[in-house]
Amino acid sequence: MWKSIASNFLTLFILLLIAAGALVGWGQSQYSKTGPLDDAICVRVPLGGSMALVSRELEAKGAVSNGRIFRIGADYADKSQKLKAGSFLVPAGASMEEIVDIVTRGGQNTCGTEVVYRIGVTSRRAVVRELDPSTNAYVETANYTPGVDEVPAEYLEARDDRDVRYRVTVAEGATSWQIVDSLRALDVLEGEIDATPAEGSLAPDSYEVVPGAQREELIARMTAAQERILAEAWENRDPDVPLKSPEEALVLASIIEKETGIAEERRQVASVFTNRLRQGIKLQTDPAVIYGITRGEGVLGRGLRQSELRRETPFNTYVIPALPPTPIANPGRLSIEAALNPDETPFIFFVADGTGGHAFAVTIQEHNENVAKWRKIEAERNANN
Structure with a gap:
């Protein structure tokens, strides 16, 4: 009799173990499988919030199928006490495991309101x-x-x-x-x-x-960020660029920045100024002249006068045969890299082409033709305004 009882108990115990293992396996699959969310949602974790509070919100929003499994999974992963306050984006189909990682990972919020x-x-x-x-x-x-x-x-x-x-x-x-x-x-x-x-x-x-x-x-x-960018660009510069120091590179980069806002053009514009520096040709760039007038304090708000283009100042590149003494703005990484690794081109001139970009030229005749086209475009625009 005792043998029969022991045998039955052992059988029951084994069945319970199998059932428990199956339950754990099912829970693990529920925890890691694709979640029920059809669309992404924002989840707000208040300061001092708990995983129980978060699980209830997630259940209410249909992000998890079982809040208890969510909490058990977070406990098992040792993340229940690592909850971060903030607003977080939970993508469509996110598993419970992925959501736990999102709300405990830390870093900047990924959802909610932002002031820029x-x-x-x-x-x-x-x-x-x-x-x-x-x-x-x-x-x-x-x-x-x-x-x-x-x-x-x-x-x-x-x-x-x-x-x-x-x-x-x-x-x-x-x-x-x-x-x-x-x-x-x-x-x-x-x-x-x-x-x-x-x-x-x-x-x-x-x-x-x-x-x-x-x-x-x-x-x-x-x-500190600008110092790192400049140091890295200087380290990787073309050794043939006619720039003697990182400071000169920053000056040229600022001119490139003010001359074009099109990323694809920066190295071409840089090549024009590089060619001029190599040949001893004045840079003749309006933004430098304007900076000499405003010192960067606001916008000039008008065109340059002929008297300003003729006046000798440290920033009048129509008069001085060199770079200005300082940058004329704060250039970004792409302009700094362009100044130190310009395209290899024969271009000496460029002028606006009416599309937001520029037309480049090698000879003064080509340049004058491009200028005439640009002035025609300007006149047509003025007539329509």
Whole structure:
């Protein structure tokens, strides 16, 4: 009898083990298989939130089929205590395992509201935008000029939300004065900027910031980034470029930046100035003359006068047979690399071609023909305005 009982108990135990193993295997498959989401969603994890709270929200939004399995899987992966506060994008079909990784990985938020401060060459704007998870594209909800326009309600609401991300984006070709002037108008930043950094020393890029960040710290990040970019480009330069130092490269790069905004043209434009430097021909670039007038403080807002083109100044490249003494803006990486690795071309001239690009020429006759075409295009545009 006891033998029969023991045999039955052993059988039952084995069956329970098999059932438990099957249950674990099923749970693991549920945890790692493609999730039920048809469209991406945003999931907000509040500060001090728990995996139980997150699992309930995910169940309510149809992102997970079983919140208990989600929590057990997070526990088993030792990630339950690693939850990060913020707003995160959960893509369509994400498994529970992938979602756990998303909400515990850390780093910047990938969803929700973002405020972008755009520092451009001619203006500055603050844009409030919201990520639409269904399209993974941002939808603008408000924009204004800091320090000029009335602050919109959407921006004030964003300032009260701890999950909102902030980003400062600096355009290639903005001057140091423009950047400093814009940063001083941003109320999300704090502290003074003691002096305007040297022209060309700030790297145009997109920088994530947090409320209360010091303006000088952001300037230091921009400076360090530009130093790295310039050092790397100088290390990989064409040894035949007629530039004696990284500083000269930065000057030429700033001229290239102001002459064209088309990435594909930068090395061609660089080749024109390189050929002129090699042959001792004056650079004759309007942006340098303009910088000599404005010193980078705002936009000239009119055409150059003949008297300004004839006046001898350190930045008048129609008069001086060399590079200007300093950069005329803050060039981006592509323009710095173009200055140090220009295309090999015979071009000496270029002029706008009416499409946003330029027409290049080797001889003065070809150049004059291109100029005549451009003036005709200008006249037609003026007549239609």
